[in-house]
Amino acid sequence: MPAPVSCYIRAKNEARKIADVIRAVRGCVDEVVLIDSGSTDNTVAFAEVEGARVVQQAWLGYGAQKRFAEDQCRNDWLLSLDADEVITPEFAEELRALFAKGEPPLCVYQVTLINAPPVGKPWRGFNQLYRNRLYDRRKIRVPDHAAWDQLDIPVGMKIGKLRAPILHYSIADLGHLEAKFNTISGVHANEGKLKPFGVAAFRMGFVEPFYFFKHYVMRGLWRAGWYGFAVAKIAAHGRWLKDAKMVEIHLRNREARGR
Secondary structure: OOEEEEEEEEEOOOOOOHHHHHHHHOOOEEEEEEEEOOOOOOHHHHHHHOOOEEEEOOOOOHHHHHHHHHHHOOOOEEEEEOOOEEEOHHHHHHHHHHOOOOOOOOOEEEEEEEEOOOOOOOOOOOOOEEEEEEEEOOOOOOOOOOOOOOOOOOOOOOOEEEEEEEEEOOOOOHHHHHHHHHHHHHHHHHHOOOOOHHHHHHHHHHOHHHHHHHHHHHOOHHHHHHHHHHHHHHHHHHHHHHHHHHHHHHHHHHHHHHO
């Protein structure tokens, strides 16, 4: 029996995986809502075939789009998925069991995202992400923000954890990964908190090797061989781009003030 949960998904031109995402989750939740921001590929058609309710909404920003999605759902308990995140059968079973005797005891639950690269097996045990994705909107909501789309957990609020993972098919190839980091770095530089010029310039000049170390060594991408090395290099450069774009913002502001 499906859990009394609404799953919402933001999408634009996500035909690559959207059918798999919806097909995997639709049997364990009460409804699937796709918030589409103007797809020109088969995203909407695939979503409708798989049983999702599609709502059109022009892009409002990362957090604001999720905030809009929350309001489109008929249930108070929400599961937020990206358009490339496929729940496992074990996750579906655990979700149903969580609601089998009524509402869960906590109002937020964390999930584990296992990266499934286009080359090789899923990266179980390393380079995993942990996100608070199952929650009661009566108690907490996604911030209405252009760049930030994660739940801000109040002090004292307890977080549960679902053991079963979600497979994250985040990239189609290395070029796709590089393009994603280029987009994300621009959003964070322009919409997030602007670092002082000195801090951004120092990071731009000296810190990229440490970004690589973080991904390749600390997050375990060395375990993925040469492909992991390539992903770590691109991820480090993508993080460096945020610093470089902040420096560029400062330089443009200085030039504008000097006119």
